[in-house]
Amino acid sequence: MVNLRNLDLNLLVTLDALLQEQHVTRAAKRLGLTQPAVSNALERLRYLFKDPLLERAGPAMKPTPRADALREPLRQALADLSNIVAGPSAPDISQIEQTVRIVMTDLAAELLTPRLYARAAREAPGLGIAVLPWLGPDRTDQSILRGEADIAITIVLSSSQPDMRRELLSYESYAVAMRPDHPAAEAFDLARWLAYPHLILSARGDPHGVVDDILAGMGLRRQVRVTVNSFMTIPRLLATSDLLAMLPARFLSTVPREYRLIGRPPPIDMPGLDLFLQWHPRRDSDIATQTVRGWLKEAMAEK
Template identity: 40%
Template sequence: MNISTFDLNLLRVLDALLRERNVSRAAEHLALSQPAVSNALGRLRDLLDDPLLVRVGRAMQPTPRALELEAPIRAALRQIEESLSEGSRFDPARSRQRFTIALTDYAEMLLMPRLLARLAELAPGIRIDVRHLSPRLPAEALEKGEIDLALGRFEALPPRFVGRRWMSETLQLVARRDHPQLREGLSLDGFLRLRHLWVHGGQTRGMVEQWLGEHGLSREIVYTTPNYLQAAHIAAGGDLVAVLPTRLARYFAGLLPLKLFDLPFELGPFHLEIVSLDLRSRDTPLQWLIEQIQALDQA
């Protein structure tokens, strides 16, 4: 294909169609008429020799070729936009940006009250949307621009992403205060005999399982949940125990009938990162937001 004869405006139309999966909504997003968007889609189909979006019932579904193009086209459009706006100064106080962040309920509780207070003072027009962090890095959503940042513990990042240190944390075991198996404290044998609930916290394998596996040991996990906050309430109301981040464990020990125990083996701290797409390293508003998040744990 000869790029010199390709109408680059068509890429904006394709991006909108892939976001909306609907001609009318894409037209509204682009401030164009519906016939204009339909005509652009017809031209794209001819140029790329692919139907791109096909009607399935009432919805339009992208073809494999369209899905293959979605992330690189969106990244290219974003890079062009950032390059063209480099000369315009980002003013947090006047910004109306909207950011989407993926994180666990624990990280949300730890971060958002302080971040929202900071934004209310410095950038009251900025809006934050939160998505729950799945057990894996939401790479596709980050590449498509559906998520701006992911905050969590990630084993290894693909080269196209950048991770910045957010905070460090340790783990403790929480159990109800009168737990019958913990009257004499917590030993390794006692830990293994307990019935556990596990909070995956955006992970497919936790630090405890990794340590136990390396030492040929295992524990009985009878309940798994993605929710840290619910885990504390379950532990307080029954005989299941949970290994939770220390800050969260201490917080709930002040609210619920819980007792905290140091783990009977050495794990050391773990680190939470702020992850974004490397292509957005020159996105001034996003970098400003990252700096605000990092500053909260340095104050």
Template identity: 35%
Template sequence: MDLHGIDLNLLVAFDALMAERSVTRAGARIGRTQPAMSAALTRLRTLLRDELFVRGPTGLQPTPRALDLADPITHALGEIQRALEYTQEFDPSTSTISMNIGLSDHPTFLFLPRLVSVLRQKAPGIALSIRSFTKRDDAITMLDGGEVDITIGVPPTSTGRIISTCLFEERFVCILRSDHPAARAKLDLERFLCLSHLLVSPENERFGVVDVALAKMGLKRRLALTLPQMYAAPALVASSDMIATVMAGVVTTSGHADKLAILQPPLELEPVQFQMSWHRRNDTHPAQRWFRSCIAGAFPDACSGE
């Protein structure tokens, strides 16, 4: 039999007729009028080439064919019902699904330990898989391809199919080794420009946010070292004469803060936002929504302007 031509509503009607043995009561059971149930029974008889139900002294009596179909149809409808209910409910305490996250470097160090701790308490059966990315628009590629469920990093290029929300912001600080002569006084722009600079550039560009700000003033700094690994910067600065302008969270998470002088940059620098992004196709799935709420809960301080 070609299943493409079968109306699921007919199977629901059959199940109700089998339970009630009355067209009127079966219609009331599933919210249909008596004429609608009679029409459904006629269609069922045509589809299955059997009378299915015949009148008896106590109501409709199922034929042998109807009795053969009763248990399989009831079971099938129950499985469909359970499948549909599963899409509406999610129990993290018993779930054994896998979640895939795309993380840039900083969220990996700052946030991942928090998430692992939360999942160990609330959802011990959930498995995590981490994918790293460096270029911000790699997040879009990973989400489009279904490689990850969410990404966390600096904002990717805006696109309607990707939904994003800001999790946290990072302000910039300047770091010098703690016994550097320039660390003894307030860091002004003149002293700043006289120093040798370390540039952290995850995307391997030789023009960072500091250079953009300086260019607006017609100024340039002297770069001594450019590297993509931001967490290498504090250790390098702590053992050299270089200065670096990095996110404050990188310094505190690096384990080298006690060896560094942390100073206010002598120019205006906008904080960096880190966003959680996901594909629109995953927006309403209960497990995905629960997972995103866990991640958002790990960052209680909202981004400014969010």
């Protein structure tokens, strides 16, 4: 039996190339080696196998019966060794039975869940999608840390957990939403905007937000009369009242036609909002969450 500790495995790689090319120069080119190096390796292989292995036949070389017998077992052995070093292959997403839990707002769910389900139905029929409510960035961080959620679509604050994976998903600009016959719709400006009551969206029910901080810096205040925690409650409220709402401009594309809401540019310098995909590092190698993150990015890019 051959002592493997004394065996240079590179010799077997060289033998495989020689058996495929049946030519020293071509084998050397294939391996990125010099012709003398391959010739030297062939001599060592002949000594190892106690067989000529390749014999001169005109300009080419012809494998001996022993070399022919080695061809397939050698290729299989090298493939097996490569697989051992590379580790197990990634599971096939079409065969996975798993539910991916995603924290997102109801607006994001309205926009993205139909597309996620359609992709899963086509490509991963065993993959389930569970939508969990977004209750603010801090609680979202905790859900990810505790393993209660796999992915989140969220915002990042200075207080956000640092030990998270995050990837920018989209940039959201704002618009002031209102009914089309709202008294402020014509000649809309700062004075008209402040003259009417406001609706604010807050996961925690906080009636004070970024808009109010900006106004405070200008020495101004607005009238916040309604605070809601769901995008889906907003269309009817705006359509049946004089309420105004500063919302992501993308929201208007989701409003049912019966409400016919319109948008106006913000009358203040309103910064946009960065939305991030967020997950815990322990999910880095999970093929299901990797796949769904990719689907989410593609779906958002299409919107």
